[in-house]
Amino acid sequence: MASSFFATSLLPVALFVIMTGLGLTLTPGDFRRVLVYPRGMAIGLGNLLLLSPLLAFGAAIIFDLGPELAIGMVLLGAAPGGTTANLLTHLALGDTALSVTMTAISSLASVLTTPLFLALATWHFLGDRPDATLDMGGIVIKILLITLVPLSLGMLVRHRATGFALRAEPWVKRAALVFFVIVVAGALFEARNEALGMLLAVGAATLSLNLAAMSLSWFIARKAKLDTRQSTAIAIELGVHNTTLAMAVSAMIAPIYMIPAAVYGIQMLITAGLFVALIQRRNAREPVAA
Template sequence: MATSLIITTLLPLSLFIIMSGLGLALTVGDFKRVALYPKGATIGLINLILLSPLLGFLIAKLFGLTAALAVGMVLLGASPGGTTANMLTHLARGDTALSVTMTALSSLAAVITTPIFLALASAHFLAGDEALKLDMGPIVVKVLLITLLPLSIGMAIRAFAPAFALRIEPVAKKIATVFFIGVVFVVLGSEYEEIGQHIGVIGPAVLTLNILAMTISYQIARIAKLDSKQSTAIAIELGVHNTTLAMAVGAMVAPELIVPAAVYGVFMFFTAGVFAKIMHRKNSL
């Protein structure tokens, strides 16, 4: 009970801090940049909003995940890109401006798309006695409060006190990182029995989602004739999710739903980091 209370408190608080930090780094120009990169932004968002949740659904089926873990997998796939994707894109010499734009837009869209995919996945995987009676209204409101509100606060500080925002942004990012790591370990610790029972399948499942999402999205971008730097940004955006949002939304419904995102949060930095290192060489040519 105490651990559950910690999770339900720590997850929203961590997400609030993370989204506030993202807001400090954003300006209105980051959203207007869509007009400069219409093809890249459109392909990236379609991948995030449709391809990623669909992959989560297919992998849940392929690996035969339990109903709750399957819903959590789709919820993970439906979560927006994370701010770490911007840093990795920069290190990979990818299109950082496009990455920031996709993170900002997908974070806005997630207020609607994440609850929608949660409802769809629940209706498909959970039936009979396991069926969840989801009241989507309160869930959407909670997601709004822990995503758009702090994002707006951060952007307002950046707009009206830019010098202050730039000064505290690095500190905010460090605090957000500490909270994220803390949340992942608390979740892993609280759900160790569930994870221990299914790690043989949930580990490979989330790793498959991560690698497939980056590979397919990169290939789609290249087929669409986007350059290597834009394709790099899109691929990393698909590989590094805002897993804190997936966990926060999952915790509103059932503890088991947060497991895929927690395990994914451990893997994604290694795989995306390797990809960023490979692309750094290619984009430096």
């Protein structure tokens, strides 16, 4: 898979729009909710920042993926929650405020955690190969530019021009959704010449990661005695990643690394959508926590 206009130009623009859209939804109060939901935040972020990448490592090993695809799997697992998770949590009548806060905090943390897990995956799967040496400093700076800069820009607009931000937010969300579809379709199109067997192997690995992450995070949340609304938010957050960020970071190395995130981007909407349909009625019966 050769580098292309899609990977080098369109993908960063798509992520910029998506992260700006997230920023338009955030206020300082969203970050203060860490103190309001300490147990839910600790469990949700612990699952998101540690459990998910480890499950991705496990899936890559169990399904015996090649080094590039295995590293792409880990990048996918290390990606933060996405704005789509917030929307699906809202539709499921889950704790949307908790979902938004987890997305915001994990997006900030991704500047450090994504390069960390990328370095670990590269060391584990590539070993002493010549292409195992990556410019981690450059990758950190690029992640900073494509995540925190647009996120901060969106928050600044929300603070300085709240009325405009509220009016623009639905349109930015629609644009973000369109860009998401474009980047997933573009990544899969670029992979059209790859071996079918490799794509099938990735599909099995990514689906297993998705189901394991959602199931285990739900189980952990319930065992910690969180209510079903908070457990719903955590399960969806673990299942619906910011795959655009995973693809953008992957494209910094080589387009083939994007394949797991692109395949996952389709699967997660199906599995999370089914989960929403199943849990919505149960959440409707549970009183909203004060």
